Amino acid sequence: MTDITMIRAAAARLQGHARRTPLLSSPFLDEIAGRRVYVKPECLQHTGSFKYRGGRSAVSALDPDTRARGVIAFSSGNHAQGVALAAQQFDVPCVIIMPSDAPRLKIANTRALGAEVVLYDRAHEDRDAIGAALSGERGLTLIKPFDEPQVIAGQGTVGLEIAEDARALGIETADVLVCCGGGGLTSGIALALEAEAKGLRARPVEPEGFDDTARSLASGCIERNTRLSGSLCDAIITPQPGNLTFPIMARLCGPGLVVTEEEALRAMAHAFQRLKLVAEPGGAVALAAALFHGSEIEGEAVIATISGGNVDAATFRDALGLLD
């Protein structure tokens, strides 16, 4: 089970590899939010999302013989690129299983990072069976996207950095809003803050209609989403919180926040205009909550993660259309 010792060890393994992202701010965002707003821009991380941290943490934690046989992941998104880059850096094989209808650019990007992309037909083939067969044959290690202790530890390094920077800024109490899918980033940050910044509280943020974590935290049991697709915030859509991540979030996190897709797009437009950052819709939900849900937030300041920036041009242009 992930703990602060594992997170610190992951930070040591990521040193010199993951980018140390800063906390950014703008007086214009402070004015909208009615309090000081700080943004943790993980869109600037390698591969354009925080997922590289978890991927590198997990791959670097394997014993050398196991690692040399290679790794495998199921993902058409940010996790695929994070694991692929980590495997490439260790010069070990990497197989990524993706649906054959995944966006061409994502397939090309993952291949360009040296991964072997295996496509399957969502309607007629069993993803898990394909993965199990390949793993058995080649001795590949599965890197899960969030319910994996070393992945949570890697994402937790974001929390260590937030704690350090908040201390330097003199921030004593703040909600730390985290874009939340399966809860790897949220639970990792929550563990880091528990150890390093008692006055900071992690809170998951999700898009409307896909608020499984907020409902799970409210009920105390793991709740599922009714729909599993059809959100602009596709990067952070999962069926339910993880079996490992949920107990951590239930113990440490404040209530979940829920924003609309339009609020996420408006937050993207503000990140463009005021921070010069590119956020993807799912990566902008925490900033949307910071800007537009101030009455649900506590503390002198608010810290919002931007979890990723892998957005297509058409969606970004739609977001910019909301300015003025």
Add this chain to the structure above:
Amino acid sequence: MTDITMIRAAAARLQGHARRTPLLSSPFLDEIAGRRVYVKPECLQHTGSFKYRGGRSAVSALDPDTRARGVIAFSSGNHAQGVALAAQQFDVPCVIIMPSDAPRLKIANTRALGAEVVLYDRAHEDRDAIGAALSGERGLTLIKPFDEPQVIAGQGTVGLEIAEDARALGIETADVLVCCGGGGLTSGIALALEAEAKGLRARPVEPEGFDDTARSLASGCIERNTRLSGSLCDAIITPQPGNLTFPIMARLCGPGLVVTEEEALRAMAHAFQRLKLVAEPGGAVALAAALFHGSEIEGEAVIATISGGNVDAATFRDALGLLD
């Protein structure tokens, strides 16, 4: 005259105020350029451009009594916001003289940073006379945009950071491409590199039709542009290199590079897609040269500044239209 001692002193005054921007990279950009590409993202600087460094350097270098009477600048762009924020931080008056047809958003942003914006009619009023009258009346100190030793020293801090990060990355020889208007940033970086990184060479980059610095470096005398407006790259358009900046550039810089507006827009699209950064057209010319003018560049790696990100949504959408 600006020298390395002044740049180091400026760095000390900027410490804890200017953002320490990193060098960013992407394997996808390396592939386009045919060599390693590193980007210095000054679009992430306060006010969205490197101009805050020069503004803060100049305002902080004034003796306290002079500073208390206030400062004045002529600018409708990034220099205005840089000086305004610096003055606001010292809690001293700031007057910015802008043409009455400046974009509403730029006027609003400058006022929001606490400056008094004085508008003049470009056709019928004399900007310099208005400025001189106000300065005389109130004892304001003029902060020039580039031909001012403490401004050059402030911009030179970008060069100190590039030298430090290049050393850590093991880069021994590289062209450092700099978006160039009046030459404040280019000459400041050139002075810093002369002292701190002998194998790195600063080179100005300008948009086609406004290549006064490239032509001046080629002829050895200050040359003027024929046109003074009408470029998408408005942030870096000046009539000619400065009287202080040109001799520094002539002594230290490699030949100037010239890119088309379309290349600048395409570089903006790549910065969006691969670095998750928002660049303005003038701020993207150096990256455009790195990506599309490789045959004119020397060295194992190339370092390109992104000088600013203050671009309107419509122009940015045009740039994104060039992807795929």
